[in-house]
Amino acid sequence: MDVLIQLGVFLVLLALGYFFGRSAESRHYRSIREREDELRRIVVISQRLPPPSLLRHDAALVCGNVVVSVDYFKTVAAALRGLIGGNLTAYESLLDRARREAILRLQSAAAELGAEVVINLKFETSRVSGTAGRGLGSVEVLAYGTALTPRR
Amino acid sequence: MLITNIEVLPGKRVVKHLGLVQGSTVRAKHAGRDIMASFKNIFGGELGGYTELLQESREQALQRMQEQATAIGGNAVINVRFSTSAIAAGASEILAYGTAVVVEDT
Numbered sequence: 001m002d003v004l005i006q007l008g009v010f011l012v013l014l015a016l017g018y019f020f021g022r023s024a025e026s027r028h029y030r031s032i033r034e035r036e037d038e039l040r041r042i043v044v045i046s047q048r049l050p051p052p053s054l055l056r057h058d059a060a061l062v063c064g065n066v067v068v069s070v071d072y073f074k075t076v077a078a079a080l081r082g083l084i085g086g087n088l089t090a091y092e093s094l095l096d097r098a099r100r101e102a103i104l105r106l107q108s109a110a111a112e113l114g115a116e117v118v119i120n121l122k123f124e125t126s127r128v129s130g131t132a133g134r135g136l137g138s139v140e141v142l143a144y145g146t147a148l149t150p151r152r
Numbered sequence: 153m154l155i156t157n158i159e160v161l162p163g164k165r166v167v168k169h170l171g172l173v174q175g176s177t178v179r180a181k182h183a184g185r186d187i188m189a190s191f192k193n194i195f196g197g198e199l200g201g202y203t204e205l206l207q208e209s210r211e212q213a214l215q216r217m218q219e220q221a222t223a224i225g226g227n228a229v230i231n232v233r234f235s236t237s238a239i240a241a242g243a244s245e246i247l248a249y250g251t252a253v254v255v256e257d258t
Contacts, residue, residue, distance in 0.1 A: 013194055021196035028198075048158060055162050061155040061232060063210060067203045069189065071196030101198075120158045126236040128181075128202055128244060138189065138199055140206055142234060146156040151163065 013072045021071030025093065032100050039107040044118045050148060051117075057148035060113060064105030067128055068098045069138040095139065099123065102143040115147035153218050154228035154255065161228060164255040170226045174249040175216025178239065179209045206246070210234065213248040226252030 050057070070078075074090040081088050102123070110118050124142040154161055181189075185201045192199055213234075221229050232250035239245050 017194055017196065020194075024195070024197045049160065050158070050162050057162050059154065059156045059158070059162050061157060061214075063207075063234075065203060065207055065210070067199040067206065069192040069196055069199050072194045074196065075193070122157065122233070124234055124236060126244070127238055128199075128206070137193060138202065140202070140236065142206075142210070142236070144157060144234060146158050148162065 014076060017072030017074070017076075021073050024071070025097065028097055028101070032097065032104065035104050035108075036100070039104060039111065042107045042110050042115065042118065044103060044107060044121050044145065046119075046121045048120050050119055050146075054117060054148050056151055057116075058151050059146050059148055060115075061144065062106055062109040062113065062115070062118060062147045063142060063144040064102045064107070064109055065140060065142040066098055066101045066105065067138050067140045068094060068101070070094060095125070095141070098125075098139060098141040099143070102141040106143045106145060110147040113147050113149050115149045117148045118145040119148060121145040153221065155214070155218070155232055155250070156228075156230050157232045157250075159231055161230060161255050163258060164228070165258045166228075166230070166253045166255050168254040170221070170224050170252040170254065172249060173217050173220040173224070173226070173229060173252045174247060175213045175218070175220060176245055176247040177209045177212045177216070178243055178245045179205060180243040181205065206236075206244075209244075209246045210248070213246045217248045217250065221252040224252055226254055228253050228255045 077090045078088045126140050128138050128140050229250040235247045
């Protein structure tokens, strides 16, 4: 009986994770694509030094960060995948989303300053989780760079 | 105070390097938020509370770094880097470091 209850809880969590997680992911991707189109005018490059034409601009540090959480389905899928090795697609899409979201926030911070370009983009990824070694929990992605604003 | 993560400040000249400055902060998560976060680990999605918390801590780290730079007479910090580490369960340290410099307009 106990085994059945445990199995039931597991399956319910799995189903919840699958449906909510998938809808959250597709909603997030849709909003990311929309905002990426909007913010395309702010060019983000990982080049270290400013292009010569932008040498008279004002510089300021801008950051964008986001913490995203895995869902139960992804955790289980990744754990199973871990047995046979290979690409953890479940986590790949999670990190891809987080990174693009962080860039978008960086771009909107730069847009507020009236910047044209963000140079020397750096990423930083870290775990924020209380899952005590079981799976990934949540990840934080930080994107930071130097925004160049035309001098008035 | 001017802060960049590149070695130069466009339109300015670095006249003096004052050395490394740093600012750090260790923040723990709110227990209530932690419970909410474990629910989120089932459903997935963004953890707004944590995003804000980390953003605030990062601003504080930058603030402390700037105070240190001001104390040694700098007016800009260049080559700033961030580093985050989970030092204990539920607490993370955020460090910001860079080079304090004196700049003047060219």
